[in-house]
Amino acid sequence: MGNKIKEAFEDPRKVISKALVALGGRNKDVIFISCDSSLGASGEPFRQRYPQRHFEFGIQEQSSMGTAAGFAASGKIPFITAYVPFITFRCFEQIRDDVCKTNLNVNIIGNNCGFSVSALGPTHVVLEDVSAMRSIPNITIISPADGPEYRQTIFAAAEIEGPVYLRVHRHKIRSIHKNGFKFIPGKGELLRRGSDITLITTSTMVVNSLNAATLLQSYGISVEVINMSTLKPIDEDIIIKSTSKTKRVVTVEEHSIIGGLGSAVSDVLIRENPVKMEMIGIEDKFAIVGNYKQVIDYYGLTSEKIASSIINFINKNKECNL
């Protein structure tokens, strides 16, 4: 729970690197496919430890993704990685036809999600990856919040029989979980209880949202915070249960509000429990360029700006007969 925060910061890529080596030791079928991406991403320690199970494919994501499918069809458990735009959009049809249609155990690691590399501009900053990947049947999408969750996601991905898309951020993230935390795919996690509004968030925005909730407490607003690390399949029960109590919901994501977490939550609520909703994320635009702090501030994703948006939302909807 959020009130037992361990003050540790971990680099997601380093966490994943170690987890992959550990997984490779446990399971000899695990292989790693690099698209000229091992050094910058998470595959180098795996390559050094298991050179026979590391395959370099260079800058050719379409071919690499098809090859991952071929490996999986032959009983192996491939992890394949590259920057988010290249490992999702560049080879989207290979993911759809060769990996998802066949429902193979291919684990796609999208490096540098969200504004990880905000200075590199819109070709490298993809804010639509969840929207695109959510549209494909059979795939599980996971966007972990901190080191312990990233670590467990690697082991969970190998266990999940079908394809997994794992979004990995570049920035060190404060750990919100204690050792012994158990990640369960497909389950949202109640991090902080509240009664006035439900805040559902994912990835880097979990820490900012918890901080926003603490700020709002001093304004007398009680925020229930849910970490939705599995974006697909989404945990409908936790969304319905929490919003039945609070009658208001806000989603916070470092992603486009079209097709991302906000859309996924609204898909559930419009059908099961229509409540007033606010989506905090990036409008239908390509990303502005700047350093991470500047860009997060510009899009209103700092703790203070999230808190401020929530106050405005609550004020606007005070009179609603919900």
Place this chain on the structure above:
Amino acid sequence: MSKLSKSQIKELIEKSYKARINILEMMKNGEAHIGGAFSAIDIITVLYNKILKHNPRKPKWGDRDRFILSAGHKCMALYSVLSEQGYFDKELLKTYANFNTRVQMHPDEKSLPGIESPTGSLGHGLPVANGIALCAKMTRLRYKVFVMLGDGECEEGSIWESAMAASHHELDNIIVIIDRNGLQVNGATSKIMDTSMLENKFHSFGWKVETIDGHNFEQIYNALSSTPFELRKPSCIVADTIKCKGLTFAENKFEFHQCYLSIKEVENSIHIVREAKEKELEKIGQ
């Protein structure tokens, strides 16, 4: 010198023309890709009857040679041969292209035994084959992976990515067969996007290449049974073929890439194909 006897060649001719008639029967269900099916059928017939290490009763047998029809639209040829081999009941062919059928207009790996990968969107087969072939290398299995491409399909960038990767990883257990019938949906490949000199292109990508007549059973068999052409190199067989081969009025016409034949036209076509078979058998002689 031929490695096939005359009687073996005659047997293959009989089988490939029987497969053509199966395809024509499927054409009764509506518009379909007959042109490529007829250009590829002789090669696929040789593969399943003489080359592939396979067992129709155990389609998932781990040591089997794989065949991936990357140019998935030619699948009537594959269905026809698979059913003749006993992978599934030939009666199923009658459901070709019907509602919710297992015998779809592009091969579906979940619907029929013997289909390795869902192809249809061009340029997908060779990358998948690379993964299967690399897996054989790492697990020391001796199976081969045969992949059929169309010459039009070689316009796709993913073919060249994966061609580069196959030679980089020294996949001598990959054999690509290009069904070079020279035509694609809208006309001649030479006019639409010139894929000429495929031999040179694959050679420059590190492959060992041979060119054959894709309707000459001796040449097909000799090339396929000589693979890998060179150790630590992938093999490429460029097979010159005739679109709609055997259906004389439609041969070499791009309009028959995908077409509709009325029931009467199908019956007439079966007659024409039978005549074509007799001519082929005559050529072989006694």
